[in-house]
Amino acid sequence: MPPTLTHLALHVPDLDACVAFYAEFCSMRVIHERAGKGSRIVWMAEPGKEHSFIFVIMPGGADRQLAADDYSHFGFALASREEVDAVAARAQAAGCLIWAPRDEPYPVGYYCGLRDPAGNYVEFSYGQPLGPGSEAMPIP
Structure with missing residues (x-):
């Protein structure tokens, strides 16, 4: 069986702000939370896709300063x-x-x-x- 993409993991500077953003704009919901290395790790998914693709959001990342013409998204x-x-x-x-x-x-x-x-x-x-x-x- 070929590999299957299951998740994307992101370190973010403000965990709660990112969780709120993805809930508000992307209709994702928290499906799992756990402690990890002195912090909280949050798994989020779109309703009905909890077993196929998730975002793993973790604190400790730097703010990304993408250029206006950077279309990474x-x-x-x-x-x-x-x-x-x-x-x-x-x-x-x-x-x-x-x-x-x-x-x-x-x-x-x-x-x-x-x-x-x-x-x-x-x-x-x-x-x-x-x-x-x-x-x-x-x-x-």
Whole structure:
């Protein structure tokens, strides 16, 4: 059997702020917490995906200072353009919107970007050949 991607582990400067961000904007929830080397380690997952992919969030990281033209990011798919606009509006109000909603040719689609409290960029998209409704879309 080939390897399966199961988790992403992040050291962050403010654990509670990052947990709150991923709960608020990504609808992830805490599925496990444990002590680890004098600190708390938190596992988060999207509902229904607890056994397939998680974020492991740990304290002790440095704030990432990504350049404006750095497109390193975590990508989350949404079910409509309106949902992308709604996330962007909430992020604008919270002061964490970095890429206003924009439309790009297939396979990129319609997306916006946020900065999490650790400095990671997080994209919310609609119309990519991944995520909700993608089963009918060809992957180029």
